[in-house]
Amino acid sequence: NAGVMQNPRHLVRRRGQEARLRCSPMKGHSHVYWYRQLPEEGLKFMVYLQKENIIDESGMPKERFSAEFPKEGPSILRIQQVVRGDSAAYFCASSPPPGGYEQYFGPGTRLTVT
Amino acid sequence: DAKTTQPPSMDCAEGRAANLPCNHSTISGNEYVYWYRQIHSQGPQYIIHGLKNNETNEMASLIITEDRKSSTLILPHATLRDTAVYYCIGVISGGGADGLTFGKGTHLIIQP
Numbered sequence: 001n002a003g004v005m006q007n008p009r010h011l012v013r014r015r016g017q018e019a020r021l022r023c024s025p026m027k028g029h030s031h032v033y034w035y036r037q038l039p040e041e042g043l044k045f046m047v048y049l050q051k052e053n054i055i056d057e058s059g060m061p062k063e064r065f066s067a068e069f070p071k072e073g074p075s076i077l078r079i080q081q082v083v084r085g086d087s088a089a090y091f092c093a094s095s096p097p098p099g100g101y102e103q104y105f106g107p108g109t110r111l112t113v114t
Numbered sequence: 115d116a117k118t119t120q121p122p123s124m125d126c127a128e129g130r131a132a133n134l135p136c137n138h139s140t141i142s143g144n145e146y147v148y149w150y151r152q153i154h155s156q157g158p159q160y161i162i163h164g165l166k167n168n169e170t171n172e173m174a175s176l177i178i179t180e181d182r183k184s185s186t187l188i189l190p191h192a193t194l195r196d197t198a199v200y201y202c203i204g205v206i207s208g209g210g211a212d213g214l215t216f217g218k219g220t221h222l223i224i225q226p
Contacts, residue, residue, distance in 0.1 A: 004157070033213050043158065045213025059213065091157050101148050101205045101214060105157030 002027065004094050004106035012112045013082050021077040021109045025094030032075040033093040033103055034067060043091065049075060050099070082113045118147075118202045123221040132189040134220050136202030139183040146205050147178060149187050150214070151198040158201070158216070161187065197224045 005024040048056040049069035069075040093103035119137040126132040148163040201219040
């Protein structure tokens with residue numbers, strides 16, 4: 001059973017460009033969580049999604065950031081007009097229904113904004 | 115969720131048991147204690163969780179004091195690959211309505 005997959009593993013964007021980060025949960029998992037880890041800082045929760053629904057986006061910056069988890073396909077974290085402060089590791093986690101705190105994390109996407 | 119307190123770092127000799135403490139004196143009756151670890155540059159890894167009884171799985175044991183104000187994660191035979199930051203997290207039972215709140219954790223260094 002493949003684990004949580006994230007791509008790309010490394011992404012370089014210039015300031016002002018858009019970044020799209022993809023997350024494919026483990027088979028049978030319908031709950032996805034996104035976290036961000038800034039350099040030398042801890043992991044911060046961003047958003048929690050189920051298929052086609054955003055359940056909790058309390059940790060998501062109000063502007064430029066959005067997330068979706070469509071009926072088919074991976075979950076997408078989208079960052080518009082990136083700035084240097086968006087440089088971080090972005091981790092996705094998944095859990096089986098009904099959701100919960102036993103979450104399985106992917107390897108992360110390291111975003112560098114130049 | 116309960117505030118947890120962990121030592122910032124610990125050393126342990128390879129092959130010995132690593133005992134990682136966590137204080138959660140404000141934990142409520144329906145709060146679980148979850149442990150995760152993050153090996154350098156990798157995604158966090160779930161280890162174990164418990165409510166009030168001691169728990170054991172293939173990775174570790176979790177000992178929770180009777181008053182539930184503290185707990186200890188035990189890695190019975192630490193290896194170099196166990197070097198990581200270990201996080202103790204208190205969460206309310208009933209499903210993951212919110213994400214996990216990671217603190218600073220304990221940086222465990224296994225010495226050869």
